[in-house]
Each structure stands twice: as structure tokens, then as C-alpha cells.
Amino acid sequence: MSRPPHAREKVLDAFEAILIDDGERSATLDATAKAARVSKGGLLYHFASRDDLIAGLIERLETLADADRDRMRTAPDGPVSYYVRTSVVEDAALARALVAASRVAQGGSTAASDALHRVRDAWAELLRPHVRDDTALDLVMLVGDGLYYNHTLGFAGAAAPESSGPMPTGEQLRKLIELTVRATS
Numbered sequence: 001m002s003r004p005p006h007a008r009e010k011v012l013d014a015f016e017a018i019l020i021d022d023g024e025r026s027a028t029l030d031a032t033a034k035a036a037r038v039s040k041g042g043l044l045y046h047f048a049s050r051d052d053l054i055a056g057l058i059e060r061l062e063t064l065a066d067a068d069r070d071r072m073r074t075a076p077d078g079p080v081s082y083y084v085r086t087s088v089v090e091d092a093a094l095a096r097a098l099v100a101a102s103r104v105a106q107g108g109s110t111a112a113s114d115a116l117h118r119v120r121d122a123w124a125e126l127l128r129p130h131v132r133d134d135t136a137l138d139l140v141m142l143v144g145d146g147l148y149y150n151h152t153l154g155f156a157g158a159a160a161p162e163s164s165g166p167m168p169t170g171e172q173l174r175k176l177i178e179l180t181v182r183a184t185s
């Protein structure tokens with residue numbers, strides 16, 4: 001039997017959902033409290049300000065990205081294959097945290113922008129020993145970025161899912177991964 005989410009997580013879930021669905025300007029403390037179904041006092045107990053909510057979102061993002069890098073390190077098909085394959089979004093929680101943090105960064109949050117750079121840099125450093133040079137690393141990262149970007153076009157608040165870019169699956173994705181590994185080894 002699963003337990004209901006802790007109030008703090010419930011507030012973060014609501015903040016994240018508003019950012020994704022309605023955009024950064026809509027993610028106010030009042031809207032977050034209402035969406036989380038908590039009183040404003042209950043929200044303020046966990047997050048004294050919007051900046052504290054953003055800090056909580058960043059902490060969530062970094063925790064999820066750390067777990068993703070742990071999986072990448074031990075992936076049977078290797079870190080490069082894992083990175084490209086999961087750029088089509090295997091971890092929905094991580095994808096949501098990335099999109100939400102991106103929305104806050106686009107709204108001018110230096111803290112969110114810095115966190116996104118730290119996450120991307122950590123992925124790059126993990127991949128670096130598995131590619132032949134910096135140009136190969138750039139190729140892997142850009143393939144992953146493109147796949148992820150095309151996927152996020154289908155997130156609520158963005159374009160309709162049918163307007164997202166090419167999303168390789170199955171054999172097509174396997175061939176893309178194989179080509180990327182060959183080109184960068």
C-alpha cells in the first residue's frame with residue numbers, strides 16, 4: 001500500500017506541474033498552495049518564499065540527475081548508449097524536473113540556470129572517458145539534446161504532441177544509438 005506524498009513533496013509536485021502546464025509566471029505561491037490543496041500557511045511552513053520553492057525544485061532535479069548518472073555508470077550497454085536512449089525520456093520524474101527548471105531559468109532564475117548547467121556538465125564528465133575526444137562528446141550531447149528537445153515539445157503547455165519533432169523508437173532508436181556509438185568511439 002503506497003503512502004500519500006509528504007506535504008513538502010506535494011507542494012513541489014504542484015509547483016512543478018504549474019511550471020510545466022501554465023508557465024513560470026503562473027507559478028505563484030497562491031497558485032501552488034491551491035494546486036497542492038494546502039493552505040498558504042502550510043506552503044509557507046515548508047517554503048518561506050518562491051525562491052525557496054525554486055531551491056526545492058533544484059534540489060529535486062539534482063537528486064534525480066544523481067540517480068540517473070548512477071544508472072548510466074552501470075548501464076549494460078554503456079554510458080553513451082544509455083545517455084542517447086534515455087534522452088527520449090525514460091525517467092518521467094527527471095524529465096518533469098528538467099522541464100520545470102528550464103521554465104524557471106527562462107524566467108530569469110540564475111539558480112535554475114546554474115543547476116541545469118551543473119547537471120549537463122556532470123553528464124558530460126561521465127561520458128568523456130567513453131568517447132574519443134571533445135568533438136565526439138559534443139556529438140553525443142547534441143544528439144541527446146535534440147532527442148530531449150523533440151520530446152519536450154509534447155509536454156503540456158508546449159506545442160501539441162503531434163507537432164513534436166522526430167522521435168525514433170524501437171529499431172530506429174537502436175540504429176541511431178549504434179551510429180552514435182560508432183561515430184564517437
